Structures are given as structure tokens and as C-alpha cells.
Amino acid sequence: MTLDEKLAQLVGLWQGVDRDGGAVAPLQDAMDTVEQGFAEFAAQGLGQITRHYGTRPLDPSEGLSALAAKQQWLRKNTRLGIPAIVHEECLTGLAAWKAATYPVPPAWGATFDPALVERMAARIGRVMAGLGIHQGLAPVLDVIRDMRWGRVEECISEDPYHVALTGAAYVRGLQSAGIVATLKHFVGYSNSRAGRNLAPVHAGEREVRDVLEFPFEVAVRDAGARSVMNSYAEIDGVPVAASAGRLTATLREEWGFDGTVVADYFAVAFLQTLHRVAENAGEAAAQAITAGIDVELPTGVTYLQPLQERIADGRLSMEVVDRALERVLRQKAELGLLDADWAPPSGPAPDLDTEEDRLLAASIAERSLVLLRNDGLLPLGDGAPAPRTIAVIGPNAESVPALFGCYSFINHVMPQHPDIEPGLRVETVESAIRREFDRAKILTAQGTGVDDGATEGIPAAVAAAYDSDVAVVVVGDRSGLFGRGTSGEGCDVDDLELPGAQRALVEAVIATGTPTIVVLLTGRAYAINWMLGGAAAVVQAFFPGEEGAAAVAGVLSGRVNPSGRMPMSLPRGAGGQPYSYLHPPLGAASSVTSIDTAPPVRYGFGLSYTEFAYEDFAVGAREVDAADVIRCAVTVRNAGDRGGAEVVQLYASDPVASVTRPLAQLVAFERVFLEPGQSVRVRFAVPTRLLAFTDRDGRRIVEPGEIRVSVRRDAGDVISEETLRLTGAVHHVDGTEARISTVTVSAPSSANAARPLEESV
Incomplete structure (x- = not known):
């Protein structure tokens, strides 16, 4: 491949943006977006087509026909004949005209039902695949830290375990349909100063690793996410888009990620224009691709001519470009785009808002x-x-x-x-x-x-x-x-x-x-x-x-x-x-400040039209090796007069540790539906890995010592608590341990009760 052909595979092309109607990407109007026609821009090939359906109202069938024509042009009119990956936004359903639109991520979190989220994502993925789309820019795995931030509505929860389970479910669902899921925004974006968008992040490395990175780790290691998008944030003065420590050392070398890293829109150019760590576009491109960003989105602002000049004068090694290119081509091969008999979908577009979609919504x-x-x-x-x-x-x-x-x-x-x-x-x-x-x-x-x-x-x-x-x-x-x-x-x-x-x-x-x-x-x-x-x-x-x-x-x-x-x-x-x-x-609140930190309504709270009783909470063993699993169980009974669903929440706390620890943290949950009088036994197996933290030397460990586990109605309403002890030596965590709890639920005590429509959809 020539250098032009290589670089063409590392950029997207965004056309049809309505400049007069208001920006749909950060500082879009300040960027040098592409004014060339498709054939001129893509003469050497093209890595991605940006939001073909999601930029303007486009009839799905007309859009499908137009997209097929673009892909066939790439096949027939470029020397290598490689089709482009097509990506779209899909956070609350495919962001396209006439497509089903589901609740926002905080609503997913409120269901405490990852399996339902997985079904939703699978349905979204099937619709996208039918339209010739390959990659979805979702889910958002930012942990909510500040309610003033406008993008809270895109986030699942303030609890990283909750985010991890729900986000991983979305990844599995979307990728089950052959769509590449893209984790956003790695990492720290939600922890911006004063809740301002694109503001600096001042977070200690322990907070970053133990809280903000955990959902991404689970989505990569457990759910097999195939793409990651960088955060716009700068953490302690280092923009993530230029951080090899985040994008290579953590993501690839520690977690084993082997998919593609794509730039958030214009993030590479922002290294020059916003962060000012690069003198010009070429330097910004060199920093980003060296750190580990493989694909510039939404279009080729820095990875074409500016990057080519850096390579031509020897300031950037071709090996760095080839590394990104290999990842892109491998992903295209996984999607079948390099197969000799590949052809884009054709014919009338599928119904984008079916009765199945509406029942699920x-x-x-x-x-x-x-x-x-x-x-x-x-x-x-x-x-x-x-x-x-x-x-x-x-x-x-x-x-x-x-x-x-x-x-x-x-x-x-x-x-x-x-x-x-x-x-x-x-x-x-x-x-x-x-x-x-x-x-x-x-x-x-x-x-x-x-x-x-x-x-x-x-x-x-x-x-x-x-x-x-x-x-x-x-x-x-x-x-x-x-x-x-x-x-x-x-x-x-x-x-x-x-x-x-x-x-x-x-x-x-x-x-x-x-x-x-x-x-x-x-x-x-x-x-x-x-x-x-x-x-x-x-x-x-x-x-x-x-x-x-x-x-x-x-x-x-x-x-x-x-x-x-x-x-x-x-x-x-x-x-x-x-x-x-x-x-x-x-x-917590104290006598040395006049500010009361206690929330009026705690995380995990919610009322019902029925009542639930908890009985017989017990732990399986009072001593558990620090590298093992904590087992406990509780019986939940519907003590009211109508059927309803309860969210059973299990928390753990570490009273004394070598670094300060949360008063309590969620380690498992399960949604159970019970008719009046019914009861179930809910059993939890919690890997001690969930109690791990970054120690004073920067190592991930599980410390021996006393641990308290409790079943609660919300983060502060303790129903029953038991104490156990982790034994043995300090356990150093690696990538092989389980990162999520296992929950099993017995059959309801009144097994012949009819299953209600609400739970059968």
C-alpha cells in the first residue's frame, strides 16, 4: 500500500452536515471540515463513513441505496477496492429518521435489569446491520460524578459496578448482531471540573483506576468490546488523546484490548486548538497516533496531509502508521469487508420501528x-x-x-x-x-x-x-x-x-x-x-x-x-x-462543616405499590481467602397484595484498610418479580476482586481483614448485615479473576402463579 492509501484507511468522511442549523459536534463550526465530493476525497480509499443516516432526515430506503452506491464505488474505483466501515450514533436506538427510540441510559440503570438492556441493544444492532452499518458509537461508560454536567443523561449510574454490568450487557447485545460496540469516553470525561463539558479533570490515579476505568475494563475483558473512543478530557494536565499510558499501556498491554481506538470527533485537532500541547495539526496527529488512536473521526482533518508531512520528513516512523493500519484492516476483515464476495445490503430498508421495538421500549x-x-x-x-x-x-x-x-x-x-x-x-x-x-x-x-x-x-x-x-x-x-x-x-x-x-x-x-x-x-x-x-x-x-x-x-x-x-x-x-x-x-456530614452532604433520596431508592420482606440473610463462611469468593443468600417475600418487582441490592464495606475506602459499595444486585405471598431465595457469589483497590504503591490488591456484607433497600437503608474475614496473604489482582458477581434465584414458592405481561415481554 502507498502512504496515501494507508492514511486513507485511518480517517472518516462526514458529509451532509447542515451548518446553518447549529452544530451537532463540539466546535464543529471552528473545524476545517471536508468540502470535497465523495469521489475526490476517497480516491485512495476510505476508512469510515461518518453518520450517513444520522446527519439529516433521510428516508431509510433511499439512504440504503445511496450507501450501497458509495460502497460499490469504493470497490470498483479505488485500487485496493476496500469498503468503508459505516458508523452511527446508537445510544438510545439508532439515531436515524423513523428509527425506534428507547429510554436514555439513566433509565437503563433505573431498571437494574442488564438482561433487558442486552435485548434492546441486540434489537438496535439488527436494525443497524440491515441498513449496512458496522459500528455503533455506544455505550457511554462514564461514571456519574457531578449532577451539573449536561451529559449525565448519557450515563448509566454513579456506581461503577452498576455501570459495568449494564454497559457490558449493551456491548454483548449490540455485538451479537455483528455491530462493533464503541466504549465512550475513555476515560475521566464525567469527572470534569465544576460539571463543565470539556473541562479539565483533576482526579487521583486511584480514583481513575478504581472507579472511572472499572466499567471499561469489564466491557473489554468480559464483554469483548471491539472499539474504544477516547475522552476529550485532560487528566492532571495530560490530554487522554495524547496519553500512551491510557490508550496503550492500560487498554492494550494490561487489559489485552486488540480492537480499534477511534477519536472522539475532532479530538485530535483539539490537541492543538484546545489543549495546546501541539504546535500544529501535524504534531497533534503524531501525538495521537503514537499514543494509540487508530482512526481520526469524524473526518480527515489531521491524519491526511499533516500526518503525511511528518512521515515524509522523518519525524514520525512508518511503523506507527502501520500499527494503526493493521488494527483497522483486521477489524474490516472481522466484519467481512475484505471478503471477495462481500456486497452491501440492498433492497427496501427494514421497518425501523416495529411493534417488537415498541413492546421493548x-x-x-x-x-x-x-x-x-x-x-x-x-x-x-x-x-x-x-x-x-x-x-x-x-x-x-x-x-x-x-x-x-x-x-x-x-x-x-x-x-x-x-x-x-x-x-x-x-x-x-x-x-x-x-x-x-x-x-x-x-x-x-x-x-x-x-x-x-x-x-x-x-x-x-x-x-x-x-x-x-x-x-x-x-x-x-x-x-x-x-x-x-x-x-x-x-x-x-x-x-x-x-x-x-x-x-x-x-x-x-x-x-x-x-x-x-x-x-x-x-x-x-x-x-x-x-x-x-x-x-x-x-x-x-x-x-x-x-x-x-x-x-x-x-x-x-x-x-x-x-x-x-x-x-x-x-x-x-x-x-x-x-x-x-x-x-x-x-x-460524610460532620460538625466541622455547615454543608450537609446526605442526599434527600439515596442511590438505589424506589417505592412500590406492594411491600417486600427480607428474611434469613446469611453468609456461607465466616472466613474466606482473599483470592476467593464471598457467598451469601437472602430470602425475599412479597408481603403485599399485588404483584411487583423488587431490586435486591448487596453491598460490602471494608472498615479498616491501608487506603480510605467507601462506607459501602454495591457488589451485586438482582431484579425479582413476585406475586403476593411468593418468596425466592437469592444467592450471591461475590469475587473478592470486587473489593480490590489501588494500594499506596500503585498495585491492585485485595487485603485480608474484616469485611461487612449487607442487603439493603438502597445505599443507606441496611436491612441485615453480616461480618466475615478475608484471610491469607495480600492478593495481587491480575486479569484472570472474575470481575462480576454471580446471582442465582430459586423458583418462586408459589410456582404455579401466572407470569405477568410486564415481565414476559
Whole structure:
């Protein structure tokens, strides 16, 4: 291969971006994007085609035909005839016009159901494969650290074990369909200063390795992820895009990763323009490819002419280019793109939003809704007369975009095309409530906008509440990009009050004395402690997707028994951020500070319309070798009068260690559905590897000593606790040990009970 042909395989091509509608990538307008036609740019070949479907509204069948033509052109008109890898965003479903759109990752986390996430990802992958796509830019494995960060809505949880299990499930699902999963954003991105996007990260190496890297390690070693995307972050002054320590030493040499590392969009150029560790584009390219970034995305800004000049004058060895090229060609071979008989898909595009998709989206949405408060009002009509008049109030009650995250096509691309239909059949919360309570009179009032601060509509909302038996106030976020929303990429905040005048609206409705239900459609958790004391009920819905409105209405009526659990702690206020329940003793409230760190609602919390009892918690042995497995079990019984799902949570704590440790950390969980009176025995096998930490000498170890294990309703609500001792010598962790717990559940005690629809989808 000539040098031109080699470099062509290391870049993408992004065409069709609407510059007038607002950027869809960071600092897109400041970058020198490609203006050449496809044939001119790809004359020597092409590594990747960037977001063919996800850049503008494109009819799927027309898009499939156009993509096939591009691939056939590469086959016939370049000397080597190598097709391109096609990548798309797919965080909440394929980000393409008319494609099914699922709940956002915090909603996945709220389900505590990795198997369901795996099914979703497999379905997304099958749709992508049918459209000739090879690589998906998901999942996001950043651990939530600061609720002010706009991209919280793209993250699964604040707990790294929770992120690891759920993210690995997504990887397995997507790759089961032959699609390359891309882990984002390796590493540290979510730990940015003050919750600002693309801000410096100041984290100790122990925090990076023990918390932020763990989900990526599991996804690479256990789930076999085939691609990784670098973080935009700079950690302690070193940009990840130029860090051989992160991208080569850790990722490849320690973890054994042998897939491709792709640049986050324009990240290589940012080494010059943002981080200023490179004098020019060629130096930026040399630093990135030497560190381990194989492919420049979204297009060839630095890896073509600037990199070629570095090689020509001898400042960069050809061996570095060949290393990246080998990885790219190996991946293309794995995808079948180098096979002599390869041909792109043709014919009519598959249906991108089938009934199967909608049933799956509904199941995830229903299981993700978290009931934060209920004074007995919910479910409506349960043991009391059904409401005759319901006021449905708030800026998100009749909003379709309020159900979706910023990486949905509806919020990512469609705002730039206001004259084109969204392409999805989506019900609003107001219309879903109207359908669910078809005998009730529905009064509506917006009250205020999401973030405009307008209050002139509040009196009409108050009047509607006065005239109703129940008020449902639907508030929260509008997701968007780079300041065009209140949540999403580049939509960071410096306080955690509900945006705009929404708090004033909620307080005014509560003050009417009409029983008030608040529904939160958000991408992050807000500081709503004031609301928990006044509203009759509060339902947290993290952007629940195309079937989310029906799920919300189902929780209000009781058709759906809420079973979601908080994947993040509810903040007390912006002043307590960053926050994680995984803090050591020094992070707890104390007499030497006036700031209370305790969250109003803890990680793992969620109410149900039934009650669950825990019995007979026991550990298998009081002494366990430090390199072995901790075994314990508990019986869970539905002590209420209706079927429901419980999330059984197992935590561990290390009271005394050579470095400070969290007060408690999640080490296993299991979602179980039980009919009234049913019980199951849940057995956990927890590898001691989950208690490992980086010691004072930088080694990953498991220390002998006392360990406490507890079953809890949330991170702080201890039901039962047992103590055991790890014995033997200090265990030095390597890559061979299990990184996840094994959970087995006995058959329900009443085995003949019918399995409900909610759990059978």
C-alpha cells in the first residue's frame, strides 16, 4: 500500500452536515471540515463513513441505496477496492429518521435489569446491520460524578459496578448482531471540573483506576468490546488523546484490548486548538497516533496531509502508521469487508420501528420509572373513587421532545429541520393520561415554559388545579446540544433547581390544596427536597422514550407497579457537587462543616405499590481467602397484595484498610418479580476482586481483614448485615479473576402463579 492509501484507511468522511442549523459536534463550526465530493476525497480509499443516516432526515430506503452506491464505488474505483466501515450514533436506538427510540441510559440503570438492556441493544444492532452499518458509537461508560454536567443523561449510574454490568450487557447485545460496540469516553470525561463539558479533570490515579476505568475494563475483558473512543478530557494536565499510558499501556498491554481506538470527533485537532500541547495539526496527529488512536473521526482533518508531512520528513516512523493500519484492516476483515464476495445490503430498508421495538421500549420505560414519594394517593382510584377531573399541567405535559435525550434523532437533528415530521408515532403525557383515564374530564394548562422564566401562565394552572380532584404537574428538562437545551451535551448548569420558573409553578399548584402528583421528565436528578415534603406523589422519569408517556400514565393508574430504583443520588443542592454515595468517612456530614452532604433520596431508592420482606440473610463462611469468593443468600417475600418487582441490592464495606475506602459499595444486585405471598431465595457469589483497590504503591490488591456484607433497600437503608474475614496473604489482582458477581434465584414458592405481561415481554 502507498502512504496515501494507508492514511486513507485511518480517517472518516462526514458529509451532509447542515451548518446553518447549529452544530451537532463540539466546535464543529471552528473545524476545517471536508468540502470535497465523495469521489475526490476517497480516491485512495476510505476508512469510515461518518453518520450517513444520522446527519439529516433521510428516508431509510433511499439512504440504503445511496450507501450501497458509495460502497460499490469504493470497490470498483479505488485500487485496493476496500469498503468503508459505516458508523452511527446508537445510544438510545439508532439515531436515524423513523428509527425506534428507547429510554436514555439513566433509565437503563433505573431498571437494574442488564438482561433487558442486552435485548434492546441486540434489537438496535439488527436494525443497524440491515441498513449496512458496522459500528455503533455506544455505550457511554462514564461514571456519574457531578449532577451539573449536561451529559449525565448519557450515563448509566454513579456506581461503577452498576455501570459495568449494564454497559457490558449493551456491548454483548449490540455485538451479537455483528455491530462493533464503541466504549465512550475513555476515560475521566464525567469527572470534569465544576460539571463543565470539556473541562479539565483533576482526579487521583486511584480514583481513575478504581472507579472511572472499572466499567471499561469489564466491557473489554468480559464483554469483548471491539472499539474504544477516547475522552476529550485532560487528566492532571495530560490530554487522554495524547496519553500512551491510557490508550496503550492500560487498554492494550494490561487489559489485552486488540480492537480499534477511534477519536472522539475532532479530538485530535483539539490537541492543538484546545489543549495546546501541539504546535500544529501535524504534531497533534503524531501525538495521537503514537499514543494509540487508530482512526481520526469524524473526518480527515489531521491524519491526511499533516500526518503525511511528518512521515515524509522523518519525524514520525512508518511503523506507527502501520500499527494503526493493521488494527483497522483486521477489524474490516472481522466484519467481512475484505471478503471477495462481500456486497452491501440492498433492497427496501427494514421497518425501523416495529411493534417488537415498541413492546421493548415500553417494557424498559415501565421498569425505569422511580416512585420517589407517595402519601397513598397513587395509584389513582385504588381504594378510593377515581378522579372525575384531572388537571394536567406543566411545560412537558404536551411536549414530544421532553420524552427523549439529546442523542435521539428527534432532539439531535430534527430541530434543524422544523418543517419535516419527526418520523415517529409518539404520544405525549397529556394524551396518554387522557387515554388511561378515559372517563375523567381533563383540564390543561402549561403554566410556564421549561426555561423561559415566564410566570404569566401560572394563574391559569392554579385555576385548573382548583377545579380538579387531582393535579398532575409534568416538569423537567428540554434536551438539546450546546446550550440549546437544559440537559444534554454542552448543556451544563451551575445550580440544580428545576429550570426556569418551574419550581414556582409546582409550589403554586401544591398550595391550592388539590392533591398534586409531580412527574419529572429529566436527564439528571435535580435538587427537589422541597417538593418531596409537599407533593402527594413524585415520579422520576429519565427521558423514557417513545413509549414513555404510556408508562407514566400506567404508573398513575396502577396498571404499572413502579419498580425503578434511583441510579444516582438525588442532590441536596449544587453546593454538594460533585457527590457519590461511594465516599469515605471523610466525605460524610460532620460538625466541622455547615454543608450537609446526605442526599434527600439515596442511590438505589424506589417505592412500590406492594411491600417486600427480607428474611434469613446469611453468609456461607465466616472466613474466606482473599483470592476467593464471598457467598451469601437472602430470602425475599412479597408481603403485599399485588404483584411487583423488587431490586435486591448487596453491598460490602471494608472498615479498616491501608487506603480510605467507601462506607459501602454495591457488589451485586438482582431484579425479582413476585406475586403476593411468593418468596425466592437469592444467592450471591461475590469475587473478592470486587473489593480490590489501588494500594499506596500503585498495585491492585485485595487485603485480608474484616469485611461487612449487607442487603439493603438502597445505599443507606441496611436491612441485615453480616461480618466475615478475608484471610491469607495480600492478593495481587491480575486479569484472570472474575470481575462480576454471580446471582442465582430459586423458583418462586408459589410456582404455579401466572407470569405477568410486564415481565414476559
